[in-house]
Amino acid sequence: MEYDIRGLEVSTSSKTAAQKLDLAVADYLDYGTNAGSLVKEALGEDADCALAQCYRGYLLMMLENRAVFPKIQEILDKFSEGGPDLNPRERLHVKALQGWVKGDLLNACLAWEQILEKYPLDLMALKLHHTMAFYTGRSNVLRSVVSGVLGEWDGNTPGYSNVQGMYAYALEECGDYEQAERWGREAAERNPEDLWAIHSVAHVMEMQGRTQEGTKWLDFSPEKWASKNMFKAHVWWHAALFNIAERDYHSAIQLFDNELSSINSDKYIDVSNQAALLKRLEIAGVDVGDRWDLLAEHSATRINDHILPFRDAHFCLALAAKGNFGVARKHIDSMAVFARSGEGWTAEATKTTLIPLCEAMLAYEAGEYAKACDLLWPIRNELAPIGGSLAQRDLFTQILIDAAVKSGRLATARNLLSERVARFPSSKPSWSQYARVLSDLGETQRAKRAATHSGA
Ligand SMILES: [Fe+2]
Structure with a gap:
């Protein structure tokens, strides 16, 4: 038995494996690019380390690609065959991974909440819960779970600034901008490597319309973030939103070309950031040229994935915006099949929220603006279940306004x-x-x- 950096038991006899996992968690929380290789190294030290196996499964899930699901199932099968020894915390991590892979995000979140009740210093459980509460659009849950463990943390606990950054984001999504900014600034000062904390403050500025301050806040050189993973593209996306609000469309396009579209590969394309930026620019009257082409091409390869409704919404938008209506229709048909046969939150949100939203976007892109209005109006304030932030879901309000104008x-x-x-x-x-x-x-x-x- 070994212990992690915060004193939690890890079922391994290898001190090095436990240390590698600590490094992996720190890297993951700071949006580095080494978490996967660090977990691999931990498994190299102890192939039976249950937590390392779970982390591997989590990181594979973060790829958001159904093609990797067989690898995750292999991990889960090992556990069900009575594989590695598990302590109670690790058993709950396995339960969370099982829920997540099934699209049962609520039960995955419940498992992480059970972990945090007993082990409030489990930073990985907290971060994953935070991410999935975000992708289920449950702002109050975001806030309550982070604030629920906050009392157990202080400035001497490794990773405290990451918790501060999460709390800042949760407060922002709940509309408590003043406190959100205070916690976010403190987190970013304590750990300038934490993009989530920096991003939380950018959200406050976005919601308060402090666009010039926002541009200054995100005035980082790309070199400074050279070692960061693709989440940095989302932070650049925020910078581009500030540009658009200032009508500086040239800078927004430059960010798209230089920092957003160049980061992601076809294996993991962050369609959400790029599609959401292009559509905002088009609504503002900017000609975005052939920039939809690649996005639509990549989206067409993902129409049967249905891992997150938020991603599906943007795949569908990219297909329709490019004019690939046949593929977009197949995508919606596939969503309907998934909603009927899938389990848990993802299937339910697909049925109640995502499909009507995608139908509306298809109508909008086809120039059927009155139909788009009719479809979007009743759900305009009910879109939270598809996940994402208030700032991200604001795009759909912008589409509704544009449809209303264009339909007279x-x-x-x-x-x-x-x-x-x-x-x-x-x-x-x-x-x-x-x-x-x-x-x-x-x-x-x-x-x-x-x-x-x-x-x-
Ligand atoms: Fe954001």
Whole structure:
């Protein structure tokens, strides 16, 4: 029996294996690129180390590709055949992995919550719970679980800043911007390597419309993040959102070309960031050229995966935006089959939320704007189950507003834009669009007042 860096028991007789796992967790939490090889090294020291096997399964799951599922099943089969010795914490990790691979994200989260009740210093369980609570859109759960363990951590516990960064993000998604920024800044100061903490503060600035501050906050050189994994593309995505809000479309496109699309390979393409950025630029009136082509090509290879509804939504968007409606339709058909036969959260969210959303996006991209409005309007405030952040899901509101304008439903557009400028008072493009719609409705005075906020 060995112990991890926070004093938790690890079923292995190899001190080196336990140390490698500590390094893997630290690297994973800081978005490095070495977690996989460190887990492999731990397994090289002790092939029967249950926690190392579980971590390998987790990291394979993070690839979000059904092609690797047989490898994960092999790991799980070893456990069910009475393979490695397991302590109670490790048994719960196996249970979480089993739930995750089945798409039963709620039960996976429950297993991590059970771990954290007894072992609040299990940083990997906390991070995975955080990630999957995020991908199930449950902000209050995000906050309650991190705050629930917070009392057991302090500045002397290794990884404390990572917990602070998670807490900052959870507070932000729950709308407590002041506290979120305080915790996020402290976390980033304590550990400048933690992209999640930096990202949490960027979210606060996004939600508060502090676009110029946001641009400065994310003013990092790409070299500084050379050793970071693909999550950095998401942080650059936030930087591009600040650019768009400032109407600096050139910088946003540059970020797309230099930092977003160049990072991911066809094996793990982060379609969500790229599709969401291109669509925002198109809604703003920017010609994005042939940038959808590769995204649609990669998305077409993933139409039967259904690992996260959030990813599926963006695969479908990329296919439809490129005009590949036949493949997009096959994608939705495949979602319907999965929703009928799958288990747990992923299948349920696919049925209730994802399919109607994708139908709406298809209609929108096909130029059937009134139909897109009819489909999106009733679900516009109910999209959380597909996962992602408030900032990410805001794209679908932007699509609805654009559909309302293009279908001539100006009163609908006016109300949506009124709501939007109340929520994002510094968003110049929103004020500008609001002014245009008011003017088209003949509300001249209000249009003039709105235009004064647009910076035009
Ligand atoms: Fe984000």
